[in-house]
Each structure stands twice: as C-alpha cells, then as structure tokens.
Amino acid sequence: METVTLTIDGRQVTVAKGRTLLQAAIEAGISVPYYCYHPGISIDGSCRVCIVKIEKMPKLQTSCSTVCADGMVVHTRDAEVIAARAGVFEFLLVNHPLDCPVCDKGGECPLQDFSYTFGPAESRMDFPRRVFDGEGVKGDVDFGPTLMLNRQRCILCTRCVRFMKEVEGDAQIGIVDRGYGSEIATFEERGVHSLLSGNLMDICPVGAILTRDYRFKSRPWDNPGVVDTMCTLCSKGCSTSAWLKARPEWAKGTQLIRMTPRFNPEVNNYWMCDIGRFTYHWVEGDTRLRRPMVRRGSALEPAAWHDVEPPLRGRLQEAGSTDPSSVRFLVSAHASTEELFVLKQLVRGLLGSDGLSAVTIAWTRSNKPQSAAAKFKVPATDAPNVNGARDLGYRVGPGTDGLPDLLPLRDAVEAGRVKAVYVLDPGPDGSLGDVSWLGPARRSGALGLLVVQGVVMNELAAAADFVLPGATYVEKDAIYTNDQGRVQAASRAIGLPGEAREDWDILASLARSLGLAMPYESSHDVRRALAASMPGTAYAQADTLVFTRPVPARNWLQASNPSERWKWDFLYQDLPPVKGYSVQTEGMPPEAVFIPLKPVGVRS
C-alpha cells in the first residue's frame, strides 16, 4: 500500500495515499469537528468547520476535501484556526434554534457537542432567528411516511441530499431556493419514500430529520443500555444496535426503543433498511406468547411448563408409535443455528439417520421496492438462517434464491398421512408463509396433533393443541448464517416475556423427556457441540463468537451520532464535552484558550 507521511499538530502521521486530511486526523485520534463529511457518502465541503492551517498555503483549508501529500505540515490547534472555527460555529448557530432541551437529538448531537468544544463561549446574535413557523405553518413538517423534518434546525450540510443520490439512488431530496432562503425539501412536498429513509435520521448531524417512530419517545439519558446485535428480518443480516429504554420505576427492566445500524463494511456498511429498523414493535407487542397453553375442549388454556410437558410427550409418542415418520416438523428459517442443531439431534434420535426428511424449512420472500441504482440492496428472502439450515443438512430447495416447497407436507397432511406436526417459528407473524391450510386440517381431524412453538399468537397458534412460548431474536444469544455464508452472532438485548423460554432449551427438554441425551446447559454449550461437530467449516469457531451485553449509557452519551460511533470511540475517551473545557485547548495557557469575540457595534 502506498502511503504518505505528513505532520499534524507536530505528530508524524502516515496514512494510505489518497486519504484526506480529515480522515488522517481521525485515524490519528486528532479531534477535528465536521458535519458535512460522512465516511459513507461523498465529500462536499459545505459546512466549513473542519478548516485547518496548512503551511505554505495562503488560506485555511477544509481538511475534508484536502488530500494528504508527503511532507504537509498541518495545524489544527493554531490560534488562527481556533478563531476561524469559532467564527464558523457562530454562523452555524445564527439560525439554529437553541431548543436542545426539547430536541430529540439533544445529548447525542454533533452540533451540540462540537459547539461546546470548538464554538465561541457566547453569541452576539441579538436579532431574530429565521423561523418557518407562521400562520397555519410549522417549521416542523411531514417528510414522508417515516420521517419528520424540522427546518429550523437544519444546518444545510446536505448529507441527506447526497445519501439519497448516492446510496438510495433516487435523489428525492433537494435544496430549494438559494442563500439565506435555502431549505431542504422534496419535490411538491411529497416527502421521502424510500426503504432506506431511516438512515437519514442517523446521518443528520442535528435534530432536523427525525423518525416518527423514535420522535418524542426517549432521550439518550433515558436509554440505560445499548446492545450490539444483528437484525434477523431478512437474509442480509445487518449489524445493528438495539437501544434500550428504562421502564418507569414501578415497572422493572428495559424495553426496546429503537434499532440503529452498526458499521460493518462486509455486510451493511453504515446503513440498514426501514424494515429492520421499525419492525421491532411486535417483539414487545400484545400478541406475544407469554405462557404455555394447552387445548382443553375448544379453548386454549394457560398452563405451567411442568403441566404441559408430560401430555405433550405422551401425545407425540402416541402419534409416532406406529410410524415415527408420521411426525413432521415445520420450521421457520428464523430459527437460529443452535435451535436447528438441537432439532437435528432430536429428529435423528427419534427417526434415525433419515430424520431430517421429516423437517420442512419454511420462509417467505417479498419484493422490496428499491430504485435500480440503490447501492444498499435489501434481499428478497425474509429469513435470516436459510443458509444455516442448508449447512446443517436440512433440505432447503432453492435456498435464498427461491421459495420453499411446502406442498409435499400439505398434501401429506391433507391426505391424513401425518399424525402430528410440530411447528417451530421464532419469527414475526407470517414468517412461515402460507400455512392457512394447517389450522383447518387440524380442526377437520385430518391432522391429529398440532404443536406450535412460537412467539406470537396467530391463527396457527390458535388452532394448536399445545402452544409453547419461545424467544425472539433479541431475547437470546444465537447465531445465524446470512446469504453471504457469514456466521454472525445476535446478542440478547432484553429479557424473555413471562414464562417464555429459549427455543433450543424447549427442544432440548422435549428431547430429554423422549429419552434422548441432551447435555446442554446453555446456548453456549450448544454452540460448542456444534463447533466440535463441524470442523473445517465456518461453524468450527461458532463457540468463539462474541455476544455483547448492554453497554452502560454513560459510555453512549459520548457516542453522538450512532452511525459514527467508530469515530467517537477514540475521539472522547473521558466525558462528554463540558462548557469552558475543550479538548483542543488542553494544556494551553488560558489567554490562548480565550476565543476573542468583538462586542457588536464596538470598533477596535
């Protein structure tokens, strides 16, 4: 790799050729503020706060758009730079409202943080700010089905404009008017209609673009923890962070409050889609299964686990007594690899080496409306672990390229050749595809036993003889294999609701009750056995994958924009910026730290 060596603030810095000064400074851990620069989109150079002094150049330069050259001598803490930067900050705040106490971005806002650190201590603005509010008009306007735009707060960095043009591939956002009248807007005020619209909240460096989903719901200091996990709503498997909000004092625990993407250059870069971002409400929704249920007569009645397991075992043994292969399993590809591994041992133990043929893996596909030029594509397959099932030896037909074939199972069930169907579905409602035939088959008596191990109460669960509450993707440590074949870990973020149990645990205790050996105490034990059984594959390291736990909020108060956490991780190692103290002026004499501002109307 070709490199160039330059000096920044007296430090020798060596970076790859073609890097800009700002990137070099970030890599070297030197704090330079910026707004319009974002590592995932192109360089614009419109916010001007990243200005630095370069020796032998006549004027201050924007570091985001200046490419590093050998022997450059750059100063980021020069008195001239500090004064000029403070001037830029003063201008940025000319029209920016000081509604930080009620702004959703407050506490995780780069404008707030950088203004404290690099801006002038006081404002000279004694004239009214530009506001859009008026008769019947709000500065805060609808910005499409998922977003709100607060035009007052916008600092016109154009990150959203470039995101839509470059990543989404459909430039729906533009800047209308010019100069002082400029505002972010969409054609005919139609708003942003995009599958990637949620990312605009992440890249907006101020509280101008907010998601309707998160708006007014929580503040950074209400979120005691954040868990690095992954999204399992399609076969892409984006790395995400699950944000947890503390419940009120009278209620224990935490609740999911939002999902944001986590930088992963191999899979999702800085982005995630709206499906993964906003489809988490079902996890803590009213339809969640919280207790095991048994059918008594025509009604499903809640029961304790110890009252459910013996009859379940009895009914299954009865169904499989004449022909074990008349017990079939219908498994959603939302099941994690651990669950599939335990299930494999279960069916092998019961049915012999041909056991896997009793298992049908199901998933759905849906067409995601995206522009042809979109760089971030959302795959059609709506399940995270089709490849995991394939790697374990299950029959998955066309895999992630097509739909599963449920017809053989359906024909067998409707012809009465199947005595029992055991459904395993830890995914959201509908993730098995069309199984509307299963309930009627049970009701008509063609099928003798229907067991549903799932997470939501739906039509299928309502028709079941036994309902076993399992765990969703944010409630268990589990691994999934995405469409690239990457084995990825999804960490537990929240506790299980009610008496629900992790799915591998339910399967393992069922297997134990049927007389099989299941020496597992935790999902980690399962992964260890999985790793031992598949040497030489990507699963051989399954037991070394890292699962995170909630990170305390005080660490995250420093992490301003979640999509730029990689930056904050080394920018601020101690505390959030405090007024009167500045990283950039550490160790400098007080008179040099003072940013001089001339009082208005006084000539020097």
Added chain:
Amino acid sequence: MSFHPPMEYAPARFHKSARPLPEAGGEFAFTPENQAKFDENVKRYPPDQRKSAILYALYLAQGRQGYLTAAAMRHVAQQIGCTAAEVEDVVSYYTMFFTKPVGKYVINVCRTLSCALRGAERVTEELRAKLGIAPGETDADGMFTLIEVECLGACDCAPVVMVNDDWHEHLTPERVSQFIDDVRARGRAALTGCHLRKEKNGHEQLTVDS
C-alpha cells in the same frame, strides 16, 4: 411484513409547509422542434455529464409558456435522466426561472453594490410607484413583472435593469417613468443596453417572450 409499519400520516393537520409549490400544470412535453434542439444540445456534453444540459432544457421548457410548471419540471427530469427534485433544485436557484406566470416584460433591477451606490433602491421605489406592484409581483394587465436581482455584470453602466434578456443601462430614478412608457410603446426597441443580444450566425435566441 409490510413495507412501512403503519404510522399516522396526516399532513393536512398541522405539519404543513408554506413553501410555494410550482403549479401542477397540464401534461407537458417538448414540441418536436424543441426536442430536436435539446437532442442536439445534449450531444455537447459527455454522456456521464448529461445533467449539464439541464439549464438549456429548462430554457426550452420555459420558453413555451413563460414559466415552469411541475409537469414541465418532471418532463425535463425525464429528458435529463435525473429526479424532479434535482430539477426543482436548479429552478429555485436561478432568478431567471419562474414557477408562476409572469408579465410580458420581466424587469430585473440590479441591487448589488455599484448599482446600489448609484440609486438602485430608488429605481425600485420609482418602479413600484409607477407600476403599482411590489418586487416579485406582476401588474394587473400582465405586462410587467418586477424582480430585484443580484449583480447583472454591467457595473460600469449602473444603475442597470434587465428586461427579459436584455440590459437597459443608466436607468436613473428620474427616467423610470418615461422608460416604462417607452417600453410599453416600443417594446424591446426601447432598451439601450450595449449587451443587447444580437441574432448572430443563426445562434438562436432564448427569450421568454419570443
């Protein structure tokens, strides 16, 4: 799983923007003649910089009805291969593009330094009084539209006004009334600008009123 989770979306209730939107307009397409001109012009740019032809396309579109409707912008976007938002971006940037009907003569008064020093503000005041309209408005009979603009590039002849695409120089406040009457009577012939565009070697004129 739906494309978007169900969320309340009631733009009519209070989250309304007061931004003046371009008129929707009827169906719009270039005339075959303009289409040919556009196709010819777009060849001047490399294929990956097709967007450079956007100003020319907008002039062609505006030339037909004097202002640009949303339908016209959409047609230009389609011709250029960009989105309507990007076209509106350009339209709203330039003072030469209009999104509502304008008068036969659009009077652009320069208000930048040289003209301002020579009394451009008073020129505007005189024009307001004479025409009975404020900057940005069109008079009742659709003859004149008054706009204040930034530097027209004729500082040596300040104060200068631009009428449609041609300059009129040294328009002192005292001469405004007579100038308006003159334009009303003689049209473009009343203008003095030395920058008055000439028809030369077949290079076509792009005027709003042509």
